[in-house]
Amino acid sequence: MTFSLYQFDQQARYRAYADWSPSYLAELNALADQSPWRNQFHIEPKTGLLNDPNGFSYFNGQWHLFYQYYPFGPVHGLKSWNHLVSEDLIHWQALGLGLEADSALDSHGAYSGTAIADGDVLRLFYTGNVRDEDWTRIPLQNTVTMDSDNQLASEKMTIIPPLDLATDHFRDPMYFSQNGESWIVIGGQRKSDLKAALYLYKATDNDLTKWTFHSELTVPQADTAYMFECPNINFVDGKAFVTFCPQGISSDQLDSKNIYPNAYFIADAFTEDGTLTGAGTLQNLDYGFDAYASQLINSPDGRVLGVSWLGLPEVDYPSDDYGYQGALSLVKEYRIQNDQLFQYPVAETLQLRGEEQTFGTQIDLGHNHYEYAFTVDANQTAEIALFANVDKSKAVTLSIDTKNGTLILDRSNMGTTFATDFGTSRQLDLTPGEPVTVNIFADSSVLEIFVNHGAYVLSSRIFPGDKDQTNIIASGTRQNQVWPLSM
Numbered sequence: 001m002t003f004s005l006y007q008f009d010q011q012a013r014y015r016a017y018a019d020w021s022p023s024y025l026a027e028l029n030a031l032a033d034q035s036p037w038r039n040q041f042h043i044e045p046k047t048g049l050l051n052d053p054n055g056f057s058y059f060n061g062q063w064h065l066f067y068q069y070y071p072f073g074p075v076h077g078l079k080s081w082n083h084l085v086s087e088d089l090i091h092w093q094a095l096g097l098g099l100e101a102d103s104a105l106d107s108h109g110a111y112s113g114t115a116i117a118d119g120d121v122l123r124l125f126y127t128g129n130v131r132d133e134d135w136t137r138i139p140l141q142n143t144v145t146m147d148s149d150n151q152l153a154s155e156k157m158t159i160i161p162p163l164d165l166a167t168d169h170f171r172d173p174m175y176f177s178q179n180g181e182s183w184i185v186i187g188g189q190r191k192s193d194l195k196a197a198l199y200l201y202k203a204t205d206n207d208l209t210k211w212t213f214h215s216e217l218t219v220p221q222a223d224t225a226y227m228f229e230c231p232n233i234n235f236v237d238g239k240a241f242v243t244f245c246p247q248g249i250s251s252d253q254l255d256s257k258n259i260y261p262n263a264y265f266i267a268d269a270f271t272e273d274g275t276l277t278g279a280g281t282l283q284n285l286d287y288g289f290d291a292y293a294s295q296l297i298n299s300p301d302g303r304v305l306g307v308s309w310l311g312l313p314e315v316d317y318p319s320d321d322y323g324y325q326g327a328l329s330l331v332k333e334y335r336i337q338n339d340q341l342f343q344y345p346v347a348e349t350l351q352l353r354g355e356e357q358t359f360g361t362q363i364d365l366g367h368n369h370y371e372y373a374f375t376v377d378a379n380q381t382a383e384i385a386l387f388a389n390v391d392k393s394k395a396v397t398l399s400i401d402t403k404n405g406t407l408i409l410d411r412s413n414m415g416t417t418f419a420t421d422f423g424t425s426r427q428l429d430l431t432p433g434e435p436v437t438v439n440i441f442a443d444s445s446v447l448e449i450f451v452n453h454g455a456y457v458l459s460s461r462i463f464p465g466d467k468d469q470t471n472i473i474a475s476g477t478r479q480n481q482v483w484p485l486s487m
Contacts, residue, residue: 013070013077014108017100020072028072028323035322037445037463040369041352041487042310043067043084043092043328049074050326052172052230052293053307054081055099055115058300059122060148063089065307066098067328068112074317074325079109081126083150088348089305089331091487095150099124105142105156106130112172112230112293113141118208121145121153125184127171128158137168141186143209159211160186160201167191169227170199175208176233176298179272182206185217187228187244196225196246200274214274220265221282224250229260230293233270236304237336240267240276243285243294243306254282257423259312261285262292266339280339287428288409288449288458289419290315296334304334305346310446310459318416318463319445327446329459344454345441354484362473364390368464369485372440374477378433379403382476386442387414387462387469394469396447396462398438400476405432407451409458415465428456441485 025047032047044050048071055066066081083098101110106128113126128140141160145153163170169189176183182203190197198217204210219228225246232243243264246254254263262285268278285294286308296306308329311317317325330345353371357363368387376382381401388395397410411417412424428451430436441448442462449458474480 008073008075008077013075015078017071017078024072031323035319035324036467037319039327039443039446041090041485042330042443042446045069045071045082045324045326047324048072049076049324050082050328051076051309051311051313052112053295053309053328054112054126055124056295056297056305056307057115057117057122058297059115059117059146062087064115064122065092066115067309068110069097073323074320077109079111079129081110085150088351089346090348090351098146098150099126099144099152101129103128103156104130105140105158111139114174114295116175116208118145121147123208124152125159125173125175127173128156138162139168139170141173141184157209159209160184163188163199163213165191165216166197166199167194172230173201174230174232174295178233178235178270181272182208183214183233183274184211185231185233187231189227194226195223196228196248198228198231198244202274217274218276219244220279221253222246222249222263224248224253230295232294232296232306234296234298234304234334235270236334239336239339240270241296241304241334241336241341242267242276243296245292254284256284257426258289259314259422260292262294262308264341266336266341283341286457286459287426288447289411289422289426289460291329291457291459303346305331306334306343307331308459310461312419315419315422317461318418327461330441330448332454340455342454343457344439344450345448349441352485352487354486357482357484359472359480359482361475362471363480363482364471365482365484366470367444367484368470369443371483371485372442372472373479373481374438374474375479376400376402376436376438376477378435380476382474384477385471385473386440386447387464388471388473389466389468390471392473394465395471395473398449400436400438402430402434402436403432405430405434407436409449409460411460411462414462415469416463418463426458426460428458430456443485
């Protein structure tokens with residue numbers, strides 16, 4: 001089987017799941033088995049498309065994580081939520097389809113949302129994508145509950161209908177609580193000027209089935225965007241932490257080279273009347289090529305945790321040729337110190353480490369699933385080749401200049417190129433004259449780079465062209481430590 005998008009016209013993309021033939025599914029699975037880029041410890045689909053992480057929560061003694069999923073090809077079609085559970089945020093058990101698009105309230109897809117424990121059930125909030133006979137979109141904000149046996153209730157309920165203030169771009173309900181009250185924030189686009197907006201709803205008497213529109217939430221420094229997707233409001237170390245994806249934002253307001261960025265700002269507080277005070281500067285949440293739709297939660301153990309889609313809308317990836325696309329980042333913990341955001345893989349990630357190895361300038365691990373840590377001293381230049389063959393003719397290059405304070409990630413020569421319309425390098429500006437510490441988590445087709453203990457993050461998809469691209473070659477670094485990572 002050779003996969004081709006020609007099969008996926010509008011009718012095919014919204015075909016009922018039961019109407020796909022067993023022979024097609026067998027061929028698709030066989031094609032996916034041939035992929036040279038299967039990851040070892042990052043979540044990805046066997047077939048089809050994975051995108052936004054959804055419903056990240058803790059319930060019934062387990063972590064729950066869903067993701068938007070279309071099983072039949074690497075395209076956006078009739079979306080469901082696939083369901084995973086974990087005891088430790090690292091080892092995830094796949095439970096299969098969780099929230100399915102199977103009712104009049106989500107006839108054309110179960111789109112993104114969140115989840116929260118509500119008594120003895122897990123309550124899911126999500127956008128039901130509905131199309132009428134003229135293909136006009138009708139976004140419904142729905143809820144459904146899941147019991148302790150991971151079974152969804154038979155009845156779904158619309159709790160927030162389309163909003164007169166917003167166009168049909170009105171989606172991604174995210175639950176949060178503050179000051180003893182329950183809130184939902186929804187991303188959207190104003191009818192009045194076709195600019196992006198965030199809309200706040202408040203629960204009546206904390207009843208999570210009764211919501212009233214409260215206000216539009218003021219978002220600083222982002223009025224050039226036409227749509228805000230995947231908003232989150234969390235509370236970190238006494239601060240309000242707001243993340244969202246401002247589609248169409250100008251480079252003057254946020255310098256991002258990606259088709260769409262994932263952004264954040266820190267505010268002093270979210271007040272009882274639903275306003276943010278002391279909002280800081282809008283910044284990129286991730287400086288790499290492929291991070292989007294991050295979902296964060298205030299977890300019961302006091303941490304703020306999050307996970308991102310390592311992919312972007314409207315971008316084709318090399319794994320498409322094998323009938324699948326998309327991966328999720330490692331679960332990260334978020335902290336704020338002196339108004340500086342830090343994000344880093346959760347401590348549980350240490351479970352993946354094998355025996356430590358050290359090297360001088362070059363090591364061939366024979367694979368690309370490892371953690372690599374090193375330091376570049378002040379006033380030093382360094383070059384690190386990752387996913388490299390022995391002579392570096394194919395590699396992903398990380399160039400660091402601590403004298404001038406620059407870090408450049410270049411994937412132009414990784415072997416299998418894609419998305420070149422958005423450039424092949426990303427630059428991070430650091431404080432000149434200071435040393436830099438870097439921790440890299442590499443998987444077969446994923447690269448997550450954490451600079452200065454997570455003060456900056458660069459997350460990217462990497463698709464080596466040859467099997468021998470398993471070297472790390474470094475100059476100008478010290479304390480080169482590597483740990484193989486495996487499940």
